[in-house]
Amino acid sequence: IMEVVMKRGAIEKGPALLYRDGDLAVKSLRDYLTGGVERILVDDRDVWQRLITMAEEEKDISKDRILFYDERESLFKSFKVDEQIEALFDRTVPLPTGGSLVIDYTEALTVIDVNSGSFRGKGIPHDQLAFLINKDAAREIARQIRLRGIGGIIMIDFIDMEKKEEKEKLLRILRQEVRDDHVKTVVCGMTSLGLVEMTRKRTTKRLWQYYYDTCPLCKGTGRILSARAAADRILEDLENRRRKGPFQRDLEIRCPADVKKVLESAPFRDVLHQTVLRDIRITEEPHFSRETYTILSL
Template identity: 50%
Template sequence: MKRICLSVERDESILAVMNNGQLEELLIENALEEDLVGRIYKGVVKNLLPSVNGIFIDIGIGQNAFLRTKDLLPGEAMPTEGSTMLVQVVKEGTALKGPLVTAQINLSGTYAVAVAGQPYIGVSKKIQDEKIRNTLRQTAEKYTKSCFGLIIRTAAEKVESKIFEKDIEQLAHDWNILQNRYGVEKAPALLWRDSDLVVKALRYFANSDTDVVLTNDKKTYDRLCLLNEDGIFIKAEQIQLMQEGSLLKIEHIEEQIQQLLERRVELKSGGFIVIDYTEALTVIDVNSGGFQGRGIPHEELAYLINKEATKEIARQIKLRSIGGMILIDFIDMKGRRQKEKLLQILREEAKKDREKVVVCGITDLGLVEMTRKRTGRKLENFYYDVCPLCDGTGRSYSPKAVLRNIYRELRYLQKRGLSDNVEISCHPDVAAILRKKEEQKYLSQICTKNVIIKENNQVHRDVYSILTADE
C-alpha cells in the first residue's frame, strides 16, 4: 500500500512516501534555506588552478563555486579567466568551501534525462526488449539536437508512446529556454532551478503502485491536479486533500522522522545499529544487543543479525541523505561465503536508492567500505544547529577540570605574592564546587585573605577570570 504524502507549512515542505506504513522516501524543502543542488547558472570564470585541476567560478552567491577540469564537456577547451560558462551545482558548499559544479548539464524528466554534449541517445539496460528499445530510441531522435542528448529511463518501458513523447517534448522545450536565457542574461545569473516537491511527487514517485497522493494544502492540491491533467501519472481521484488534522501525525510520518534523528536504531530481532558522523566519513556499527538465538552457532547468529542490519542500513543511509564515504563495522564473521552474501544483499538494497551508491568491499580490518553520492544536506542539518556549548564535539569541560586550572593559576599568584583579596568569576557549576567546605579549606591555604566567588553568565564552563587586589 503506497501512499505519497505532501505536507506544506509556512516555512517547510515535506514529501514522504509510505509503503505499508513504513517510510520509504523522504524529501524536505526549507523555505528559509535554499537548496542549490540541481540549479543551473551562467557563471564567470575567476581563477584557473592547474595545480589542483580545477577552476573557480563566480555564480553570484557570494562564494565561488569549484569546477573540476574532468567535469568539462568532452572535447571542450579550457576556458579563460573572465569568460562565461554554463554550470550546474552537484554538491552543496560548506562554511569553508563553495559548491561543486559541473559543465555536464542535465535536465531530468519523468521518462528521460536530457544531457549536454553530443546528440547521444541511451536506453536503460533494464529495458531488455529490443523492440521497445528501438521504438523509444526512434521517438527520442525526433527531439535530440546537436547540443544535447537523451538517456531514457526504465520507467519509459511500460508508458504509452503519447505520454513518453510529451515528456521528451517538454525536455526539449526546457532545454531551449535554458539556452535562450544563457544568451541574454548577464553573468553571474541563476538560469534554472530543480523541480519542487510537488513536481517530484508525481514525476519520481507516482505510478501504478500508488494508492493515493495526499496533501494538506489547497494550492498544492490544485497544482497536483493541474500537473496530472488527463491522468498522465495517476487517476484523478487518487489525488486527495486532507483538510482536518495533522497529515504528518495521522500518517505516522512525524514519529518516523524523529527516529531518523536518533543515533541508535533498533532492529526487530533485538540487535541495533549506531550511526556516527565525522568530518571525513560516516561510521555505522552493528551490535547484537538483546538478540536471543539459543542453540544457534555464533557464525549463523552473526550472519542473521548482519543480514537484518544490512537492509536497515541501506534504508537509513537513503532517508538520512548520508553522502560521501561510509564505513560499516558488522559483527565479525569468519566465513567467506557469508561475507560475500552480505555484500550482495547490500548491493541489491543500494539499487533502491535514487542516488549513486558504490559498495567497495571489505577492508583488511573487516570493515565494509561504501560511498554514496553527496547531493543535498543531511537530514539532521534541517533540524539541528551545532551546539554552542561543545562546538559539535559532544563534549564540554568538566567542572573539576576547570577547577584544576583555577587552582594552578592561584598557586602561581601565590608565588608572586598576589594571592590576597582574590575575586574568582566562574561558571555556576564551578562556583558550586568552590563553595564546598573542603574546597574552601584548600582555598584558604592558597589565598591568605578574602576570596570572593562570583558566578558569571558564560555558556562555556572553561571561561573564568581571577582578579587580585592590585587589579
C-alpha cells in the same frame, strides 16, 4: 535539461535564468512516484491540482495515485511522520530481530556498527545467527542512509561471519537494497578487517544539520569541562599571577555554581587561601559556562 538550457541560452540576453529546478512537490512526483509507491497524499488543494495537471501531461504517471488529503487531523500527525523524523536523530536503531545499529558521524565518514543485542536464537549456530541479524541490518542500513541524507564514505561493521559464501550473499543483499536509491550509491566490498565499505554521493546536508546547531558549550564533542577541572584552571591562573608578585588586594572569583561548590570544598579552599593570602569572595554566576570565570581585585 541540457537541451532546454542550450535553447534558452541561444535566445535569452544575459544575464538571464536559463533553468529552474522544480519545487518539492514537483520533485516528489518526478522522483518518487515509482512502481514501489502506492500513492502520494497532498493536503494543499492548489498543489494537488497542479500535480494532477502534470500527471495528465505525462504518460507514465497515473493521476489516480495522487490523492487529496482532506481530514481534520494534520497529514503529518495522522501518519506519525513527526515521530518518525525524531527517531532519525537517535544514535541507536533497533532491528526486527532484536539487534541494533549504532550510527556515528565524523568529518571524514559515517560509521555504522551492527550489534546482536537481545537476539539469541535457541539452537541456531552462531554463524547462521550472525547472518540473520546482518541481513536485517543491511536492509535497515539502506533505508537509514536515504532517510538521514548520509553521504560520502560509509563504513559498516557487521557481525563477524566465517563462511565466505555468507559474506558474498550479504554484499549482494546490500547492493540490491541500495539499487532503488535515487542518489548514486556504491557498495565497494569488504576490507581485510571484515568492514564493508560503501560510498554515497553527497547531495544535501545530513538530516540532523537541518534541525540542530552545534552546541556552543561542547562544540559538538558531546563533552564539557568538569567542575573539578574548571576549579583547577582557576587555581592555576591564581598561581601564575602570584608568581609575578604577592596579591595586594582581596579578590572576588565569579564562576558557575558547581565550580563555586568545588572551590569552597575543604581541599580546594585551603589551597586557594595559601595561594592568595588575602580574603577571597566566591560569587555564583548562573549564566557562565564551565570554562568561564572572572577574577576581580576588590
